[in-house]
Amino acid sequence: MAERVTIQDIADALGLSRNTVSKAINNTGPIAEATKTAVLKKAAEMGYKQFSYLTLPPNMDGKTDDAAFDNVSQDLPPSCMRTRSGPSEIAFITTGQMDNSHFGTTMVDRISHELSLFGYSLTIYRLLPAEIAALRVPPVIHPSRTAGIICAELLDSDYCRMVANLPYPCLFVDFPVYLEEDPPKADVLLMDNESCIFSFIRTMRDKGVRSFAFIGDVYHCQSFFERYRSFRCAVETYGLPYDPSLSITRDCNKLRINSYPEYLKSLVDRLSALPVLPEVYICANDFVAIDLMRALLEMNIRIPNDIMVLGFDDSPESRILSPALSTVHIHSQTMGYTAVKMLLNRIQQPDLYSQTVHTETSLLLRASTER
Secondary structure, rough: OOOOOOHHHHHHHHHOOOHHHHHHHOOOOOHHEEEEEEHOOOOOHHHOHHOOOOOOOOOOOOOOOOOOOOOOOOHHHHHHHOOOOOEEEEEEEEOOOOOOOHHHHHHHHHHHHHHHHHEEEEEEEEOOOOHOOOOOOOOOOOOOOOOEEEOOOEEEEEHHHHHHHOOOOOEEEOOOOOOOOOOOOOOEEEEEHHHHHHHHHHHHHOOOOOOOOEEOOOOOOOHHHHHHHHHHHHHHOOOOOOOOOHHHHHHHHHHHOOOOOHHHHHHHHHOOOOOOOOOOOOOOOHHHHHHHHHHHHHOOOOOOOOOEEEOOOHHHHHHHHHOOEEEEHHHHHHHHHHHHHHHHHHHHOOOOOEEEEEHHHHEEEEEHHHH
């Protein structure tokens, strides 16, 4: 079997720095378009994992920004191309604010590009709390225009069930946690929330770390629930002790939204009340980790000397913290490509069984877990 192509291999082939290649592939920083095109072209030629589905045209010269993606969806059947008379819009429904701190920004850009290759356009609509409470269908959804729906960070269980029952092909990026009832039959796209947590706990165990705890509202969404479930499973699998009183797994998000200073004080109080802190806190995402680090700073607890912290998402903030936050990187371009593939397959074959797909993630160890 051929060796796996790495970012460093691509950098060496082009005479560029590893950091430049990483920025081009993950769309995580400013970079000249010509350089980005060259990197993506080389990544496709070398069979890099994130672009292994590319089929490059024989005379691609990298003159246009989109050239590297001209044939990006060749593995989708020609029938996925929109018919001339059919609806042309994909409604992207979200409750979140897509900004540069959110991995979804790059994912949405990729979704929009991929859809355009098949004759579809993307219309983004941000739901208001009143619309969710009233189970109101967004005005962007209309039979004459809407070919399908993508929902992201839509985590109200009743609203998701309503959307899933609409007469449109639908894909959910993340999903509510359904425990007391069966979830609606729907296609769901998630990142791999398990492998990196297992890998991290195994790595820390091999370094002699014994005490782990989790922080974050585990019922906020399916991703958080899976991360917590993976944490508990890994601790048990590796025979490590677990004290549930050290974890904070409920009532985190509501207080944070209503009053951040009050939330931070509550977090300090809850941590201060513990008889002992764990050696490592695994956090539901980077923003939970940042809140935790602020609380620990107020308590004069040093990171990583006194306690280590792991986040999830690889937000831009995670890299500029002091100390830099260890985290799990989400390959948002891959998620965007996969989202389009799943939705177009559903449009063409509406009677397929529903499916849940997880895309690869990568563990990034930084200063917050180094001693």
